[in-house]
Amino acid sequence: MPATILVGTQWGDEGKGKATDLLADHMDYVVRYQGGNNAGHTVRAGGHTLKLHLIPSGILYEGITSVIADGVVVDPGVLLEEMDELATRGIDTSRLLVSSNAHLIMPYHLELDRVTERYLGKLQLGTTKRGIGPAYADKAARIGLRIQDLTDEKIFRQKLEVVLKEKNAILSRVYNRLPLDADEIVKDYMGYGERLAPHIADTSSVLYGALRQGKRVLLEGAQGTLLDLDHGTYPFVTSSNPVAGGALVGAGLGPKEVARVIGVTKAYVTRVGAGPFPTEETGAAGERMQERGQEFGTTTGRRRRCGWFDAVLVRYAARVNGLTELFLTKLDVLTGLDRMRICVAYRYEGRLYEDFPPHQTIVHKAEPVYEDLEGWTEDLEAVRGYGDLPPAARKYVERIADLGGVPVRHVSVGPHRDQTVET
Ligand code: GDP
Ligand code: IMO
Ligand code: MG
Secondary structure (H helix, E strand, C coil): CCEEEEEECCCCCCCHHHHHHHHHCCCCEEEECCECCCCCEEEEECCEEEEECCCCCCCCCCCCEEEECCCEEECHHHHHHHHHHHHHCCCCCCCCEEECCCEECCHHHHHHHHHHHHHHHHHCCCCCCCCHHHHHHHHHCCCCCEHHHHHCHHHHHHHHHHHHHHHHHHHHHHCCCCCCCHHHHHHHHHHHHHHHHHHEECHHHHHHHHHHCCCCEEEECCCCHHHCCCCCCCCCCCCCCCCHHHHHHHHCCCHHHEEEEEEEEECCEEECCCCCCCCECCCHHHHHHHHHCCCECCCCCCECEEECEEHHHHHHHHHHHCCCEEEEECHHHHCCCCEEEEEEEEEECCEEECCCCCCHHHHHHCEEEEEEEECCCCCCCCCCCHHHCCHHHHHHHHHHHHHHCCCEEEEECCCECCCEEEC
């Protein structure tokens, strides 16, 4: 049974948590493969509203093994808090597995994320300040500490002391901050290690074995295609690879294991943090999306910027992820707009770009070329069959599939799992 990859096709918050939760019914394993607790995935099911940052969105289901794979950066204190929070709601986390190769977010990563952002001033990225960028930077520089280091105090201390010497020099001399204390960090992290020990595993091997046994594996992306370090709107991106290729690297699987790549796409576009956003709509329509869609960041509470659907992005996401289908979310939010707009291309210096432009300047300065469609006034929250959607809403969905070159398989009309229509 081949694995399924689920990725965001925009700048995150497309509704990956809801989509994963729905598909979890048909899965045995749900795996996070990159990012860290910069993610915020909301799942509404069985009377719960869960906001998950690190734990995969399949955790609610007893039959599912949740896996935090090699490519994730883990803040162990946050992970334990999230596990405790789930336990207070009666959700069992005993089957959660964490890769021994996953890198650790350390206290100096959090500190550096804050101070470097401040240093960038007007050029700042608006990160989630969870230490993500600094942790991935250390991983690439080969000075990261990993989950497996939590199980050996001597090695942990040895590695930490070397790194901390440099980090403390930077924190105190460049950023005028107080140096961090190695003993304190060792004490805290050994405590985390003790609690996490039963969950530490060779997750690549576990997943490979599961696939050989015909088990069903869903690889749940965090962030989105346009936040990808290599393929997103660099430098306004995160420091990992949310795209489908990143799922293979992050989980430790080969490309032959995957047959289905689902692109989760919001029926409009949002973005938290800084960076280009060609279809951003600061007028009444954007405000309406923001309010009706409750567009506030799950992790940082920041107001999300909103704008019209951008077919250039979905076409690009289809290419760089090899999407086999779309899962379209939040169509209900668009009810009541008298005119719907879809961006079909960008215009820059007299030239039309139907494909995502290859240069940052073009993306920053591009003017969207819109196609207008009819709106609809009917509430969609109660719709359960594709044929019950108003004709204008169906036309909107079909136009998105046409322009993206990928079929829409699911349309979501509300946050609850049953508020989903199969096409
Ligand atoms: P993720 O990061 O991709 O998992 O998305 P978030 O959870 O950060 O943001 C999506 C928000 O939209 C959450 O609050 C969901 O409960 C909500 N949501 C998901 N699908 C729908 C939908 O079809 N309609 C509405 N109204 N809300 C939805
Ligand atoms: P989910 O999984 C939306 C954004 C931040 C910032 C940039 C870099 O919920 O879709 P980072 O802290 O990663 O270094 O910040 O990326 N960002 C997200 N935006 N959804 C997310 O996750 C995000 N994770 C990071 O706002 O612009
Ligand atoms: Mg989110």
